[in-house]
Amino acid sequence: MNAVVIKEVGPRDGLQNEKENIPTAIKAEFIAALRKSGLKYIEITSFVRADRIAQLADATELVALLKERGLWDHPESYSALVPNRRGLDQALEAGLQEIAVFTAASDAFTQKNTNCTIEESLQRIAEIMSVAIPAGVRVRGYISTVVECPYIGKIKPEQVRSVALPLLEMGVYEISLGETIGVAVPDEIAALLDCLLEDIPAHRLAGHYHDTRGTALLNVFRSLQYGLTTFDSSAGGLGGCPYAPGAAGNLATEALVYALERSGYRTGVSLPDLREATGKVQGFVSRPLQMI
């Protein structure tokens, strides 16, 4: 009844832009503390090329350390971002049971971020799926820039749907709608969901709303009215938006848990324990995190 699933992206989306190298042992402690707080889904890292995201170059070592410390007893709680077949192979070898793939609703954005069109990114994902699904790995799909692209401006809901449908057909179990630059207000989320829900059941959609301008919770609450029950957030609001230096990026898991719980939703997450988790990495990031 009124349960909301929070998918924690702090260790991956949150840390990936941090300049200071965070020791693998600290990441493992952070993840352990996030688990202890009650979070049942944590995106722990990304299997990307080390020269692309130096902070996450220790993906394989991190998984090994989690196993060594007895923190791999519920591997279904962990996911990792995988950009291509090579990343998938590493993830499979590490023992991941779930991965996340990503594309965007804007060609300009995929070009800038991954040097390919949306169509080409979908082909890459199809290649990943052709191995992941037979291997019994669950795959979640991110679509970035679902409301606005930093390069070409507003995105039509139909454009998002035209990317979401093939992803679902390929076997992605859930689409995470990335409001990447944190500009959207509830009416825009409503227009998007009005369009998507014509073809896609609400339980296959998740909201990943950035809080750059303070509107993320507004968008979460509007989405709840549409039947969405899964939202992404980042402990302490870890993770800046590269397009708005210094500004908040990810919605803080603390703020999400607080507003939901006080509104009668059940997240299963303990706020004091969550703050303790965020405290593990506060010393390694430059700005004060939002432990509310």
Add this chain to the structure above:
Amino acid sequence: MNAVVIKEVGPRDGLQNEKENIPTAIKAEFIAALRKSGLKYIEITSFVRADRIAQLADATELVALLKERGLWDHPESYSALVPNRRGLDQALEAGLQEIAVFTAASDAFTQKNTNCTIEESLQRIAEIMSVAIPAGVRVRGYISTVVECPYIGKIKPEQVRSVALPLLEMGVYEISLGETIGVAVPDEIAALLDCLLEDIPAHRLAGHYHDTRGTALLNVFRSLQYGLTTFDSSAGGLGGCPYAPGAAGNLATEALVYALERSGYRTGVSLPDLREATGKVQGFVSRPLQMI
């Protein structure tokens, strides 16, 4: 059509807890820039005893400086907080055409803050009104702790109504509902408004919601559904909540303007100009302000 009035409390509520003394000239520049951004109502200071709030001890000098600089051409745009008859006399002498008075929905809160019961604070306000109204001064009334009091916990909506009604009877033209400690979620604001709107028209109520836990905009948007069209905020989110050190206190005017304008409401406020105003005081406060 869809117009929303923003009442800017940064120069008073925002600055009052700042330790570093801000020069009167900087305050005047700040107020001038706020006016230039399009804000039509600014609470510029408080006529309190200097030993109570040192930061605002220059109230009379500030008004004199605004006049000297030709910034007093629309005095109806300015208001000042007045705690008692002595403060009122100073405000009248300075030439204020509007003042704000305050009480709370919790006796524990008025005792702690002003060393009197709610009933005694209403008597003080009645004394102020008996002079202000014949003098042609408009009076706005704050009620603090409308959802929860930091000393005694949750406050019943009926309790807020029992304070609001006598204030309106005395001639207060508008009640600003202070969610002082920033804990409320939309359902709580809805329950409060369900009760108040039985007896009070929406245009006599304003929302003054603190953003300590990130829920202020949620509460503003729920209030809009109830027909409220006036909200208080503070440039840059100036002003911490004394009960949550380091946490955000006031809702940032920038965030309010952004979310409202993008949602189709008209505030009449220019965001770039507002950021410039906030920039005038950023150098005098310790934490980074929210210019979004």
